[in-house]
Amino acid sequence: GQQVMQIPQYQHVQEGEDFTTYCNSSTTLSNIQWYKQRPGGHPVFLIQLVKSGEVKKQKRLTFQFGEAKKNSSLHITATQTTDVGTYFCAGPGGYQKVTFGTGTKLQVIP
């Protein structure tokens, strides 16, 4: 079955530094979603990418979908303490089902 791997598993950054998490799939994806889970919270949808090579921005967050639609990345510019949490990518798993990646836990040191 489809597997979605994320690296790194953990990342500690100094506040103000940039952060990137990478998502890789064993199969071509029709789309990819990104979610954020704050500590003690629940996953919250951030964005969906559909097109090959697509780039979308949300303020300091930049999402990219690979040309081959097998990988994706999330880049945060100048991290803030509010960015703390675990970031998940998710690929379609059939019907409305999604397969969540392993997640990257981001710690921001003030």
Place this chain on the structure above:
Amino acid sequence: DAGVIQSPRHEVTEMGQEVTLRCKPISGHDYLFWYRQTMMRGLELLIYFNNNVPIDDSGMPEDRFSAKMPNASFSTLKIQPSEPRDSAVYFCASSSPWGDYNEQFFGPGTRLTVL
């Protein structure tokens, strides 16, 4: 809309006891998902429903776990008997195929501790 509602938010029980987790999806959402999250295994899909019918229960760990959706606004996940290894956060999520995205809306979760 109040979002996905789960109860209880926290549950502490003793090994061998029956545990029932409850979920109310967002009104109008046709799909309902039950997930389990642990440090070791991450976010695992247990089962999901479409229009109250179970579609895929391949993630249900064993016969001790069962889930029902008697109507469009209510679902339960039952563990009987519970074991310490069932300790986890259980999330319910719902989604609709009619929006711009097929994103899932998660409830706040139930933190289950089995002693």
